[in-house]
Amino acid sequence: MEDNRIVDLYWQRNEDAIAETASKYGKYLHSIAYQILSNTQDTEECVNDTYTGAWNTIPPHRPSILSTFLGKITRRISIDLWRRHSAEKRGGGEMSLVMDELEDCISAPSDVETVIEQQEMVRIIGEFLDALPVTERRVFLRRYWYMDSIADIASDFDFTESKTASMLHRIRSKLREKLESEDYL
Secondary structure: OOHHHHHHHHHOOOOHHHHHHHHHHHHHHHHHHHHHHOOHHHHHHHHHHHHHHHHHHOOOOOOOOHHHHHHHHHHHHHHHHHHHHHHHOOOOOHHHHHHHHHOOOOOOOOOHHHHHHHHHHHHHHHHHHHHOOHHHHHHHHHHHOOOOOHHHHHHHHOOOHHHHHHHHHHHHHHHHHHHHHOOOO
16 A cells, blocks of 8 residues: 555544554564564564554654654654663663764763754754765664664675774764764764
């Protein structure tokens, strides 16, 4: 079913919208959540919460790209659950590694002023990513948006793990320089 038709079902408050969403995007959403949580039961919970989130958000919001809209909901819910679990006990997995790698570039907000500054930082990061060559941008997003392992990224791009890790290190260094030049570090 076409995305605009699925969105129309949400607007009509037709429960078939959830079934159609699950049919078309279920595997994609599971992939996002599992990369963050590495737990099947938690992944299932997050994907189900995504459907509820979409139901509660559409309407009034009408997403232009349904897959991106759903992916953002899943990612946010999964990261929130990961944070709750890691607050209880510090766990391993890709999420911990990814957060450790980005720690030098991006810090957590502590007040309203910091949140406003981070909105500007998001704009700067977006411009930074737009300026990267396509392959570097895709590798960066696979690692830091989708939380893919270096081994998986290397395999998909036909790189060595060493080359992939090195590329990510160089991109993080460039990002850090960009943020420092804009006085965001």
